[in-house]
Amino acid sequence: MTEFTPLLSFVGGTLIGLAAVALMAVHGRIAGINGIASGFLTTHLNQDWAWRAAFLAGMVASPLILLGLTGRLPDITVPSSPLLLVIGGFLTGVGTTFGSGCTSGHGVCGISRLSARSIAATLTFMATAVVTVFLTRHVFGG
Known part of the structure; x- marks a missing residue:
């Protein structure tokens, strides 16, 4: 059975929505992870590569930020x-x-x-x- 976490789900969904809006507002791009990752792998070091790298780094760093704030990593089974x-x-x-x-x-x-x-x-x-x-x-x- 999956644990019911409405507050964490709300916060996570809000952060995802804000990231999508920010990426569209700042770069005019859609926050599709598939497109971001494939563009990161196929684009050479230029301005387009930098925002993709930052977006992906933020995704990787998120659990570490959660660890710093709560003292534990998400339980993943x-x-x-x-x-x-x-x-x-x-x-x-x-x-x-x-x-x-x-x-x-x-x-x-x-x-x-x-x-x-x-x-x-x-x-x-x-x-x-x-x-x-x-x-x-x-x-x-x-």
Whole structure:
């Protein structure tokens, strides 16, 4: 069972929203992690690379900031084998490539801009997630 944390969820969601708005306001860019990471890996050292590096560094540093503020890191339990994680990561990469974006780009930024493509993509990946969880927990006994 997942722990119910409404305050932390609210704060986290607010920070994600503020980061998305700040990136759009300052750089005119969508905070889609897939696009940020791929641009970081394919762009050479220039002005575009710097903001991508800073955004990714902030994502990596966030748990350390939480550690400094609360004295503990988030508890993360991964109930899958390393092989399933690799397969899931690969399938996610394929999906974000074919879907022209990731959950953060479509779900957070796209829906807020009322993008029909992002709404359709978000409905698709959320429905797929619901079916996947149902099958793994109730049909295959995971």
